[in-house]
Amino acid sequence: MSDAPIISIRALSKIYHVGDVDVQALRGVDLEVARGEFLSIVGPSGSGKSTLFHVLGGLTPATSGAVVIGGKDLAAMTDIERTVMRRSTVGFVFQKYNLLPTLTARDNINIARHIAQNPAETDGKFQEVLNLLGIAHRLDHKPRSLSGGEQQRVAIARAIVNHPAILLADEPTGNLDSDNSAAVLGLLRDLNERTGQTVLMITHNPEAAAYGHRIVQMRDGRIVS
């Protein structure tokens, strides 16, 4: 683990406008994440953890404050710049897997490389990751033919295929049974340990959070511990 922070967040706030009502989802968040760290962010519903996930992933802009990932300040970026940033800097793993239903597992992974304008061929290291994820023999199947656990593993493979600076996982085990949950969490930890991949995992499950090196608690849009 390197000491230099790969994520640096200062006084981050985010206000959503819902009709005539302003909802303050983040209220001055300060956070640093070291390169190669596996950080778990926990908190109840409405605590702001998903909003933090979306801001970090460049899916929505911050209202104020600074978010620096790998030396790039997201606050200074336009929509297009944040979109391009997502290709190589951030990998997402969602609770609902979010695989493209029309493509096979292999093509779901390949399209991430295509969008990032990387060649379709992956390196040997990635083949090892596929073996580690246990999906190498399921790559020619479409999502509907895969179990939830398999789909989530494909989603993890897609998230890291472009070697992003950070892997953001939003409730990655939320739709899985306990066996598959344990398997996916174990894989995230293995990936972190073997490849040094920085992982930020959002969860409301304390057992899942325990897989991380560090746990951050959020409540009412703030980090409380």
Added chain:
Amino acid sequence: MINKLVVENLKHRPVRTLLSVVAIGMEVTMMLTLVGMSRGMVEEAARRARGVGADIWVRPPGSSVIGFSSAPMPEKLLAFFSKQPHVVLATGTVTQPLRGIESVTGIDLGPFTSLSGGFRYVAGGPFQGPDDLIIDDRYAEQNKLQPGSSVMIWTRKWRVCGIVEAGKLARLMVPLKVLQDLTSNTGKLTQIFLKVDNPKNTDAVIASLKKEMPDYQIYSIEEFTSLFTVANVPMLKEFIGVVVGVSVIVGFLVVFLSMYTAVLERTREIGILKSLGATPGYVLGLLVRETALLALAGSVFGILLSYVTCWLVFKLTPLTQHIVPDWWPIAGGIAVGGALLGTLYPGWKAVRQDALEALSYE
């Protein structure tokens, strides 16, 4: 990769894809059929005109090349033409509109046989009586007629006396005098055909006749048949333009609805692509390629379908439809253009979609 995604998207929703292709295909077929029928109609008329064997055609003043004017020329003009230098034969016909584009033509069989070399009878023979009718083989086949069959024209029953090979003058022919009397055109003709002693003298005869009869339309056969074009048929060009315009609107609406539905259905997928870093251009490119593929497939289907309409027109109507390969790229281009136009708004909507909202779309 993007092409693979396009193809897989289309395969994933086969009914929508099929309906879009069929609808675009119908648009293309509509254009090709209309243009093909227009050309078929004028070229068929030109072929029948050439089959007459005349060197010179005389038409009444102010008449159109393809028209169903009755008989404004006096029959006594035949005697005048016969006396002209180099003219060896003059005969005329009366044409009376029947229904739709059908007409019946009255001919003086003797002189007409001398002019044209005679009909080639498939069955039966020449007129035997005043109620006799000669038809061409296509009319006979379409109406399941044979020598001896009866045909009602206006309120009169005619007997089919002969069936001739198509391509000479007209499709339904009756004795000239009978038709003249029946239509109150006694002593009048619709058009007059002249045969000259040597085709080399045709131009000289025409020049001489034009001096004598400046208001009449006097053509050599080459000149006359060259006038058989879509542009020379009153309002046909405008009609084609209207149908092409309607086709574009239909294609636009079909693709608009199809792609609008596709964008709504795929909101979440668009969100996924955006989360992976797909730019607005990438998402728009995806939809444009999908539309272009649908339009191309529809165009190919439409071209193939035009062969079917060609066969149906030949079998079921008195018209002729030509296959018009020179219009394939035009109709295809119009279909693709209309389809791409129909993708603009759905594409814009997809591009503008917020990635977060799209990802939470159920």
